[in-house]
Amino acid sequence: MKGYSGRFLKVDLTSGSTGFYEPTHDHYRNFIGGAGLAARIFLENGDFEADALAPESLLIFSLGPFAGLHLSGSSRFSAAARSPLTGHWADSSCGGNFAPELRYAGFDGIIVSGAADYPSLLVIKDLSVKIESCQELWGQGIESTTSILKHRFGQSFKTLAIGPAGENLVKFACIMNDGHSAFGRTGLGAVMGSKKLKAIVLKASKKTFYVHDPENCKRLVSDLNNRARESVTLGVMRENGTASNLEGGVHLGDVPIRNFTSNFWEEMAEALTGSTLSEKYLIRRANCAFCNVACKRVVQIDDGPFALSKGPGPEYETIAAFGSLLGSMDLAATCKAGRVCNDLGLDTISCGSTIAWAIEAFEKGDLGLSDTAGLKFKWGDMRTIIENLIPLIALRKGKLGRLLAEGSVSAAKRTGGDSNSYTVHAKGLEAPMHDPRGGGHGLALTYAISHRGACHVFSPMLFMEMGACYYPEIGFDLELDPMSSDNKPEAAVVAVTLGALENSACMCQFADREITIPEWVELFNYVAGMNWDIEDMMKTGRRIFYLQRLINHRFGIGAKDDVVSRRLLAPATDGAPEGIEINFAEMKRRFYELMDLDSISGSPSLQVIMDHDLAIEKSRVMGDLF
């Protein structure tokens, strides 16, 4: 099948063996790649009984069909596994430059199973693969690991590595590509750490791969790249990064403040927004492979308590998670915190959220000085957070480090009292830095129904509610009011379908905003020869959404789990959304009705299973079709 290599690299770290795994033609066609194909591969090869950190668990890296194209936004890929943070099925997405290199090397992904006895390094050069010992790298931060590997193998080798957090099985550890791009969410760095896999290095000799219709593909890619280059919204992103509209977000009530207790803080808005970052600390802009948007930042801070050498700068999520969420408007501190988290290998969203929970717990007396090793927590005390708390979490140091390394939900369970009431999550995954009360009521719904938990890139709902999506070809021409629950279930049906397509094609949600629905179909057809029409494509997106729900059902997730924390639904007490209620129960009821989901199990009906050609998959998950 053109557009794909047709093989995954299979690595068993227990036996030290490697080989190839070839998904069937139907698996590629029905589940595309990325998150969708990873779910299907898990269904075929995974062990539902295995703990997330057991050797039997699988860690799957999976490319979309467009990786390797010189197309803006196409250089992302997925990692998937049972999440150690949430206990159920999860995937995460990463940009950077690893995905095209893996495609050029001749693979559509990597399936890692087992666990090595010693710290290991996977070295891939085209189709040649070696597992090497790397005891000397264990304990090293991401920056030095990346630097040592590049020095040893060559600058052109691409790297994927975990930091001390992954080695110490911190439940929200991330995996970093070349020290700047992250598989941030759901703790997949801990899965890699449990397998004693410190890093993967990769190089392809040739930089080519074959597509189904080269001529039309070249024309379409050129058109889309030109559009990305000329786009006003993407131009703003290029100029001031993903935090370019943070100031506007504060005025909408979208940006969380002090653990989601407030929706408005005017002075903070200008202090943390993307243009301020550009004016004060930006050295240059950076991009994922072949992307014209260049939303990544390279920053340097010359002096002050958070002075920082030239290197990767924070994206919006990090700025908010280590800024407003922690009651700070110190932009330099957000840069420093982001860099420290990256080096230790921590997801900045879950880390910031867990610390926000801890500060509130300390404030309310649920955590005392005996729990915090004498540290006093207060909002905005970024020195304590950066110098003490973040390293202590990554190293699981002391009682406090061990508590917070489990994530906020688990920490609240262990702490007891009323501390669960101020965790902010869905299905155990801490919420990203978009508050549904101001950012859009539909976000509350999509956080809740997301298989991986509260995640803003599970679907494009955030963009749909802000007005950045217009898809008349599939009937989505709704003018949504973010602060109303009206029409959100209908929008969510489109959102989860497009989200499944985006996360399986592994396209960037910023760059692909400029691609129309017919062009999406053309891309699939020209690259992979899918021969789809619009309905074929949309059905495939829905099929992937349903498959992910089936897998989660087997992990014990049901309709009762499709919820968000109470705090996200309590009417805001200030800012633009003050006093407005989210009609969550009705949105969920209607969405279930529209998607034909069972109100108890949350699983798709038999009719849906048959309509979406998922009978084999359902039988595999449930043991039988009925």
Added chain:
Amino acid sequence: MEFWKDETEPIKAFLALFENAKKDPELSEGLKKVNQLIWFDYTEDGPNCSFHVDCRNGDIKAEVGKPEEQPDLTMSLSADDAHRSWSNKLNPVMAITRKKIRVKGSATGLLKLAPKLKRVASIYGNTLREMGWEGKIIA
């Protein structure tokens, strides 16, 4: 046009809006931060239906027509949609996505103004009242 008799009316209203905005300390500061030469192009409703605002170098000047210099930003839309926009009844992101507003140049400065659209709408309402055009105010 739904709201205007001829192409001169919207320009009169919008220039008056900017005169009043200059007197508002918060908006005036906000406009200065935009620091761009912007051409508001409504020429789809008539060849003279446009104005420009120069808010570079700490000053704010609004004048009829296209600027002599190359604008940093051009916003092309209908005079009716401009009226909706200044009345805060048109989601600018949605309007750009649906091509009701065509933007050329850097929109970064405009993002600084977006949070102040409610305030602009309030001043615009007062401006229309002063001009005896209460009937044009969108409820």
